[in-house]
Amino acid sequence: xxxxxxxxxxxxxxxxxxxxxxxxxxxxxxxxxxxxxxxxxxxxxxxxxxxxxxxxxxxxxxxxxxxxxxxxxxxxxxxxxxxxxxxxxxxxxxxxxxxxxxxxxxxxxxxxxxxxxxxxxxxxxxxxxxxxxxxxxxxxxxxxxxxxxxxxxxxxxxxxxxxxxxxxxxxxxxxxxxxxxxxxxxxxxxxxxxxxxxxxxxxxxxxxxxxxxxxxxxxxxxxxxxxxxxxxxxxxxxxxxxxxxxxxxxxxxxxxxxxxxxxxxxxxxxxxxxxxxxxxxxxxxxxxxxxxxxxxxxxxxxxxxxxxxxxxxxxxxxxxxxxxxxxxxxxxxxxxxxxxxxxxxxxxxxxxxxxxxxxxxxxxxxxxxxxxxxxxxxxxxxxxxxxxxxxxxxxxxxxxxxxxxxxxxxxxxxxxxxxxxxxxxxxxxxxxxxxxxxxxxxxxxxxxxxxxxxxxxxxxxxxxxxxxxxxxxxxxxxxxxxxxxxxxxxxxxxxxxxxxxxxxxxxxxxxxx
Amino acid sequence: xxxxxxxxxxxxxxxxxxxxxxxxxxxxxxxxxxxxxxxxxxxxxxxxxxxxxxxxxxxxxxxxxxxxxxxxxxxxxxxxxxxxxxxxxxxxxxxxxxxxxxxxxxxxxxxxxxxxxxxxxxxxxxxxxxxxxxxxxxxxxxxxxxxxxxxxxxxxxxxxxxxxxxxxxxx
Numbered sequence: 160x161x162x163x164x165x166x167x168x169x170x171x172x173x174x175x176x177x178x179x180x181x182x183x184x185x186x187x188x189x190x191x192x193x194x195x196x197x198x199x200x201x202x203x204x205x206x207x208x209x210x211x212x213x214x215x216x217x218x219x220x221x222x223x224x225x226x227x228x229x230x231x232x233x234x235x236x237x238x239x240x241x242x243x244x245x246x247x248x249x250x251x252x253x254x255x256x257x258x259x260x261x262x263x264x265x266x267x268x269x270x271x272x273x274x275x276x277x278x279x280x281x282x283x284x285x286x287x288x289x290x291x292x293x294x295x296x297x298x299x300x301x302x303x304x305x306x307x308x309x310x311x312x313x314x315x316x317x318x319x320x321x322x323x324x325x326x327x328x329x330x331x332x333x334x335x336x337x338x339x340x341x342x343x344x345x346x347x348x349x350x351x352x353x354x355x356x357x358x359x360x361x362x363x364x365x366x367x368x369x370x371x372x373x374x375x376x377x378x379x380x381x382x383x384x385x386x387x388x389x390x391x392x393x394x395x396x397x398x399x400x401x402x403x404x405x406x407x408x409x410x411x412x413x414x415x416x417x418x419x420x421x422x423x424x425x426x427x428x429x430x431x432x433x434x435x436x437x438x439x440x441x442x443x444x445x446x447x448x449x450x451x452x453x454x455x456x457x458x459x460x461x462x463x464x465x466x467x468x469x470x471x472x473x474x475x476x477x478x479x480x481x482x483x484x485x486x487x488x489x490x491x492x493x494x495x496x497x498x499x500x501x502x503x504x505x506x507x508x509x510x511x512x513x514x515x516x517x518x519x520x521x522x523x524x525x526x527x528x529x530x531x532x533x534x535x536x537x538x539x540x541x542x543x544x545x546x547x548x549x550x551x552x553x554x555x556x557x558x559x560x561x562x563x564x565x566x567x568x569x570x571x572x573x574x575x576x577x578x579x580x581x582x583x584x585x586x587x588x589x590x591x592x593x594x595x596x597x598x599x600x601x602x603x604x605x606x607x608x609x610x611x612x613x614x615x616x617x618x619x620x621x622x623x624x625x626x627x628x629x630x631x632x633x634x635x636x637x638x639x640x641x642x643x644x645x646x647x648x649x650x651x652x653x654x655x656x657x658x659x660x661x662x663x664x665x666x667x668x669x670x671x672x
Numbered sequence: 673x674x675x676x677x678x679x680x681x682x683x684x685x686x687x688x689x690x691x692x693x694x695x696x697x698x699x700x701x702x703x704x705x706x707x708x709x710x711x712x713x714x715x716x717x718x719x720x721x722x723x724x725x726x727x728x729x730x731x732x733x734x735x736x737x738x739x740x741x742x743x744x745x746x747x748x749x750x751x752x753x754x755x756x757x758x759x760x761x762x763x764x765x766x767x768x769x770x771x772x773x774x775x776x777x778x779x780x781x782x783x784x785x786x787x788x789x790x791x792x793x794x795x796x797x798x799x800x801x802x803x804x805x806x807x808x809x810x811x812x813x814x815x816x817x818x819x820x821x822x823x824x825x826x827x828x829x830x831x832x833x834x835x836x837x838x839x840x841x842x843x
Contacts, residue, residue: 211838213838214838214839328731328734328735328738329735331731332689332728332731332732335724335727335728336728338724339696339721339724339725342720342721342724346717348711348715349704349711349715351703351704351706351717353721354696354699354721377773380773381766381769381770381773384765384768384801385762385763385766385769386762387762547802549797549798549800549801549802550798552797553772553793553794553797556773556776556777556793557790557793557794557826557827557830558830560776560777560781561786561840561842564840564843565834565838565840568840568841570781570782570843573778573782573843574777576777577778580773589678589682607720610719610720610723611714611715611720614712614714614715614719615712615715618712618714
């Protein structure tokens with residue numbers, strides 16, 4: 160515990176230099192701008208920034224990416240409050256109460272509350288990140304091939320389930336498609352070229368960053384340009400710094416939403432949007448002012464913003480301890496860590512023991528910058544929202560192209576970006592979530608190596624995949640996740656519930672209670 | 673998308689996905705097993721893609737059956753529906769954007785100077801979408817000069833940043 164604090168202190172001291180602080184400020188500000196522009200998501204921002212920072216020193220590059228991530232998730236609240244259009248999907252729940260507050264002439268107050276909520280969410284997430292990552296990392300040292308195989312399947316199943324709540328089948332198809340995409344190219348055991356059809360470029364596999372830039376960048380451009388033009392509403396912004404009583408009054412909501420957000424973030428592939436909605440839902444159920452929800456409730460706004468920013472730190476827990484991303488932007492962050500020579504995963508506690516606390520220090524710096532920048536320059540930055548899309552989108556696409564090209568200086572990656580952009584666009588149109596596909600591309604290699612390694616170890620015997628304790632738990636969780644979405648299972652649970660309550664009522668009657 | 677249209681889309685997609693997954697299984701089965709060089713048969717490269725192909729085929733089959741139950745097979749495609757789709761303003765905007773972006777990324781970048789390709793792309797993109805929004809005088813006096821300025825400035829900034837700051841050999 161004290162060793163951890165010491166490592167955190169050392170990491171913080173290491174970052175307190177004018178150059179790093181300058182990097183923190185501009186990248187967080189850029190993140191806020193990216194987040195507040197409808198159509199530019201946090202994932203797109205982090206992916207584009209990865210291509211711009213890959214020549215920097217690892218710590219400098221990763222702190223910039225974390226600042227971009229935290230800034231963008233927070234920045235989306237601006238457009239959600241002022242335009243009723245969430246800047247990133249993470250801020251959809253923010254718009255429900257944030258925009259009614261703006262319509263009541265309290266836009267400044269709503270921005271202030273959202274900023275403070277995001278700050279506390281991020282801090283709670285940071286504390287849990289520091290506490291749980293080493294624990295999970297140490298626990299994951301017991302994982303063998305069997306466990307990693309089930310973990311990758313579990314990641315896909317749970318991510319497909321939660322990112323496509325209306326139709327999990329499409330989420331699972333998207334996830335398994337991603338796992339398949341990861342198998343394209345030269346495999347690791349025999350150097351055999353799978354699905355390359357003689358192409359030299361394909362034998363290197365599909366690079367994650369161009370694929371992600373396409374899926375989240377180009378697909379977003381196509382979606383934005385297809386939609387009717389939005390109207391910018393001019394809102395008057397008065398006092399931004401919130402009153403202390405508005406915050407202290409809802410301390411329970413802040414704490415609860417922070418914990419929920421972090422927990423949701425730690426689930427593989429489940430991002431900030433779901434964290435915000437779950438936090439909002441819990442807050443609305445336990446609130447004393449239920450009637451205000453949806454009409455400009457400060458508590459609702461705090462819950463949503465605390466939840467989504469806590470999720471950012473939560474999503475980094477599995478990134479660092481298991482090398483499995485908790486959300487789509489965290490997936491890019493994971494890829495960026497690999498690019499910079501840091502290998503997250505169970506061995507991080509052995510290979511890079513200081514890195515976890517460095518990330519915690521980075522989150523603290525980014526969160527502080529977000530609070531300071533979020534409460535200042537509000538009126539000036541709101542003007543960014545008035546940039547027309549036909550002026551902004553070609554620039555974003557130029558960055559998508561050059562960013563994809565710059566990583567390996569080959570045009571093939573630009574074509575990969577374009578192909579994945581078109582794929583991502585049609586997936587969105589047809590209600591297939593794209594997050595499981597991206598998670599699949601990352602987990603594909605883990606699945607491939609560990610399934611074959613496990614089978615070689617057991618000489619083809621499948622029983623150890625089901626009998627080792629952690630494997631068995633993961634396998635049962637996968638089974639439960641799938642079965643829980645089936646209508647017959649829900650009907651069964653309902654009927655068992657009603658039978659049980661009937662029996663209890665009879666017993667109470669007999670006992671005379 | 674409306675539920676009925678979604679069922680139709682699911683019907684077509686599931687057939688495509690089913691064929692795709694069957695192709696994956698067929699290609700995986702044809703992959704070498706390296707047993708002749710003494711390798712374990714369980715290290716064969718086709719095991720994992722083959723398994724993923726089977727799972728994808730099963731999921732697509734479920735999607736296909738579900739879309740048939742929801743009458744997704746009644747596609748009702750005719751000239752009128754297709755024409756109406758292509759006449760929608762949103763469809764036109766989508767295809768224009770896609771065309772411009774594809775032309776830039778596939779046919780311009782790498783073929784001519786990066787700076788010129790980017791200037792052309794940004795200018796044409798802005799001009800194409802701003803032209804119908806304003807009257808001719810406004811377009812010629814205000815929109816076009818600013819579009820040229822923006823295209824030149826952004827192209828120069830991106831080219832310089834990548835060439836001299838990130839030391840990337842531009843395409």
